[in-house]
Amino acid sequence: MKKRFWIAGSFGIFITLSAFAQDGNSLKYAKTITEKDLEKHLTYLASDEMEGRDTGEKGQKMAAEYLAGFYKELGLTGPVDGSYFQKFNLSSVSYPDVNLTVGKQKLVNNEDFIFIGDANMSKATKTDLVFLGLANEENLKKVDVKGKLVGLWAIGSRAQSVVPEVMNAGAAGIVIVTMEGQANFDRMANWYKSLSGRGRLGFEQPTKQEPIFLVSSEKMASLFETPVDILKEAAKNNPESIGTKKVSYLVKKQTKVVPTENVMGYLEGTDKKDEVLVISSHYDHTGIDSQGRINNGADDDGSGTVSVMEIAEAFAIATKEGNRPRRSVLFLNVTGEEKGLLGSEYYSNNPIFPLENTVNNVNIDMVGRVDYEYQNAENKDYVYVIGSEMLSSQLKVINEYNNITYTNLILDYRYDAEDDPNRFYYRSDHYNFAKHNIPVIFFFNGVHDDYHQHTDTVDKIEFPLMTKRARLIFHTAWDLANRENRTPVDGTNTRMER
DSSP states (O other), X not given: OHHHHHHHHHHTTTOOSOTTOOOHHHHHXXXXXXXXXXXXXHHHHTSGGGGGGBTTSHHHHHHHHHHHHHXXXXXXXXXXXXXXXXXXXXXXXXXXXXXXXXXXXXXXBTTTBEEOSBOOOSSOEEEEXXXXXXXXXXXXXXXXXXXXXXXXXXXXXXXXXXXXXXXXXXXXXEEEEOOOOHHHHXXXXXXXXXXXXXXXXXXXXOOOOBOEEEOOHHHHHHHTTOOHHHHHHHHHSOGGGSOOEEEEEEEEEEEEEEEEEEEEEEEOOSTEEEXXXXXXXXXXXXXXXXXXXXXXXXXXXXXXHHHHHXXXXXHHHHHHTTOOOSEXXXXXXXXXXXXXXXXXXXXXXXXXXXXXXXXXXXXXXXXXXXXXXXXXXXXXOEXXXXXXXXXXTTHHHHHHHHIIIXXXXXXXXXXXXXXXXXXXXXXXXXXXXXXXXXXXXXXXXXXXXXXXXXXXXXXXXXXXXXXXXXXXXXXXXXXXXXXXXXXXXXXXXXXXXX
16 A cells, blocks of 8 residues: 555656546557467467577568568558568678697587687697686786686686686687586586577677687586686685696687568657657577477567567557557567577667657567466566666656556566676667667566476466566556656666676
8 A cells, every 4th residue: 555655656746647547548458468369479479380480590580571461460660661671681600610628638519618709710729728717917917828728717707707808918718617517507508509500690790819618617627637626716816826738729610691680560659759669579589409399489589579569459459549659659579689689789779760769668578477486476467677767767657657557467676686696687678778778678577497498388378467467568658658758868877788
């Protein structure tokens, strides 16, 4: 009761509606979002026929055509010179020949190590492997890294945060540990193995001669013939006490062009049509795994994609009945999210509508399931909300207002913390809008055992709950598209770097 009063009080600062008064149109058109329609679209997009919707592959192209056909049928405009596709090229980089030998140990790629760097070499390099441990100034004074392959003990850190300093000190390359436990490393190695035949997708860029090899803590100990606990201690205090090893390595690189496309449908507004609300999801997934199993991606992010479709339909029906939104709405399904938020990065760097006119991004990524935290809860009607109060003082409150007025879900903000170890804020497409200071709100159901597995299938989707979440998102979007003033950008972006 107190919470409701507080939210209404906060809202009263900038809204003139009666407290929690329902908007008849918002209520009417939200009801067009149904379990039946969500299931129909998802059953197709997450079918085996889509082959896991891997970026640039046949299934992704089929899904794109399905989305474009749907938007055309709704009467939405193709905003790219009449097209529903924003086409662009990615570069697929693979390393068909990567060898690493330390002493007499010839290591196996994607088993003993994972190659996470970039290089292209005509012949093998022979040098020393030295142990630096922590990548700090004090250790760099103790260990000569110039021209050497350097062992880093960076547990709990990201490779990209510690590599530059060591490479800038003259290192030839790096062997790095970022996680404890062989099981954690093996899971990542298996994932890389599944990608090895397809290559890594990204935007074309010059080759960096930065051979970087990721290993487990146990493997690092084996390479230096030193127990893990001693190596861990030496990493902090006396890295020079660890003996040098002879090493040889070779990396050969191949690249090819991979065409792909974002899909979008555009609905022009009325008196505020120059202002644009973007409602997004990613429609790609991870394709077929190394064992030939299809990763259908029903929850990730088939659930978000069909939610965007149904929200688009609700807006389209409203428009046909004479209730066109005041602001324009862009329904944006991006590609390449699973490869590093590539589609949304491309859009934000090549926007169809000026970013200064983009009022908000409402992003939907995984809204069809119940996660570990709620699987045993009595009340499972929840959704995680991320990023809603960082850039605007009003966006979070607008969403809470609509939730209390219409859907009464549990809005869980635990993953919105800046120190969230899962880093979910950085792992979906809203990030590429927020970095341009566009207020964002990200809806998410959390992870479960089927996350990024071939078992993420339609039969496990909680359609009643998914419908309720999609309706909340519609209510919030309808409010943002029709209110008198756009949400102010009165906050500071404290999370710029991924």
